[in-house]
Amino acid sequence: MADWTGVAPRVEEGVSGMAIPATGWRDRSVSAPRPLGENGPHADFEGASDLYAYVQGLRARETAGDAEALWRVSRVLDYCAAYASDPTGYAADTRTISELKGAGTAAMAAARDRVGRRCARFAPVDDFSLSALRAKRLEAARAGSLAAEAALLAMGEPLSDSDEYKRDLVERVRRSGNPDAYVAISPAMGIAGSGQEVYLGSVSGTQLSELAWLLASCRLGNACGPGSVLVTSYCANGGICSRDSSQDFSAFVLDAGVPRQGADSLNLMVDSLMSDIGVAK
Numbered sequence: 001m002a003d004w005t006g007v008a009p010r011v012e013e014g015v016s017g018m019a020i021p022a023t024g025w026r027d028r029s030v031s032a033p034r035p036l037g038e039n040g041p042h043a044d045f046e047g048a049s050d051l052y053a054y055v056q057g058l059r060a061r062e063t064a065g066d067a068e069a070l071w072r073v074s075r076v077l078d079y080c081a082a083y084a085s086d087p088t089g090y091a092a093d094t095r096t097i098s099e100l101k102g103a104g105t106a107a108m109a110a111a112r113d114r115v116g117r118r119c120a121r122f123a124p125v126d127d128f129s130l131s132a133l134r135a136k137r138l139e140a141a142r143a144g145s146l147a148a149e150a151a152l153l154a155m156g157e158p159l160s161d162s163d164e165y166k167r168d169l170v171e172r173v174r175r176s177g178n179p180d181a182y183v184a185i186s187p188a189m190g191i192a193g194s195g196q197e198v199y200l201g202s203v204s205g206t207q208l209s210e211l212a213w214l215l216a217s218c219r220l221g222n223a224c225g226p227g228s229v230l231v232t233s234y235c236a237n238g239g240i241c242s243r244d245s246s247q248d249f250s251a252f253v254l255d256a257g258v259p260r261q262g263a264d265s266l267n268l269m270v271d272s273l274m275s276d277i278g279v280a281k
Contacts, residue, residue, distance in 0.1 A: 044072070046223040051076050052121035070140035071148050071180070077133045079229060080119035082237065084128040090116060107241035111232045146178055150185035154192075163198040170202050177277040179222035183230065186213035203269045208262055211253055212269035219274060224249035 048054035055076050061069035083090045094116065098109035122128065134157060140148035141159055150173050152158055158166060170189070173181045190210025193199045203209045218224035224231070225248045234249075235241035242252040258266055 045075055046229060049118060050121065051080060051118045065139075065143050067140055067143035067145040067148070070136060070143055071145040074133060074136040074140055074148060074151070075229075076119075077128050077136055079115065079233065080122050081128040081130075081133065083116050083119040084122035084126055085124055087116075087120075087123060104239060104241045104243060107243065107245065108235055108239050110245075111235035111241065114227070114232055115236050146173060146176055147180035147184045150181045150188075154185055154187040166198045170199065170204075174202075174273055175277055177220055177274075179217040179220040182213050182217035182220060182273075183222060186210045186217075189213050203273055208258060208266050209269060211257060212266055212273060215250055215253060215266070215270045216273040218248075218250050219270065220277075 044054065055073055058069045058072055062073050090112070094109055094112040097105050097112065134152070134155060137148045137151050137155070138157075138159075141152055149159060149169060153166065153169060158169065160166075170185065173185050187210060189199070189202065189204040189212075190207060191205070193202075193204035193209070194206065196204075199205065203212050214230065217230075223229065226242075226246055228249065231242075231249050231252070242256065244252075244255075247255065254263055254266075
């Protein structure tokens with residue numbers, strides 16, 4: 001079984017209270033900001049070829065403290081962090097990987113190239129640091145974003161350290177049916193949750209449980225296709241890439257991520273996560 005633990009989330013990760021710094025992002029107006037689409041946050045983030053323009057389109061709502069806009073900006077900080085911190089070095093590493101011509105390296109180079117193209121107008125001055133990501137997610141969580149709240153738990157910095165809060169958060173995410181929140185909380189529900197009494201009774205504590213939360217997100221509408229952010233992040237960040245470029249995340253997990261005898265257990269976990277979504281406590 002491949003080691004899938006903790007690969008996609010910093011991915012999965014800019015300035016505290018960032019509303020696009022005056023010395024950074026807003027000066028690079030090569031093209032007009034792309035307006036938000038009509039198909040929701042997943043289509044917007046997944047479909048944007050220029051994430052700089054995408055963030056510009058969120059600027060007014062982000063500045064106004066809109067929880068969803070703040071969460072979306074944090075997703076860009078996460079996705080583009082490796083590139084934005086050193087664009088030249090990132091491109092050089094991608095070229096080196098593409099020249100290795102080993103198993104999976106072509107797919108990894110292609111995934112990194114996809115990230116580089118989408119993040120191309122960001123630079124180190126924009127500060128895509130981990131502390132900047134943490135600050136943006138804290139802002140989003142305090143504004144009411146459940147996904148950001150879940151992401152902070154996965155980063156080891158929940159809004160509250162109490163066991164009661166953590167148990168309640170896991171249950172709120174599970175019942176929400178929010179695919180972003182499922183993805184965000186998945187690292188905390190994997191190996192990181194092993195042996196923690198606070199998560200007893202939850203789907204948690206193993207590599208399979210982390211994957212179960214991700215597969216449940218796919219069922220709930222998260223983009224999980226071959227070129228999706230989820231697939232790209234696993235491949236670009238951890239080299240966990242399908243040799244079949246047509247496979248979506250679910251097919252790849254069942255093909256390469258679990259032993260044959262584990263597939264039934266994984267599917268049962270996914271079913272349990274989705275058993276009473278939307279039912280109030």
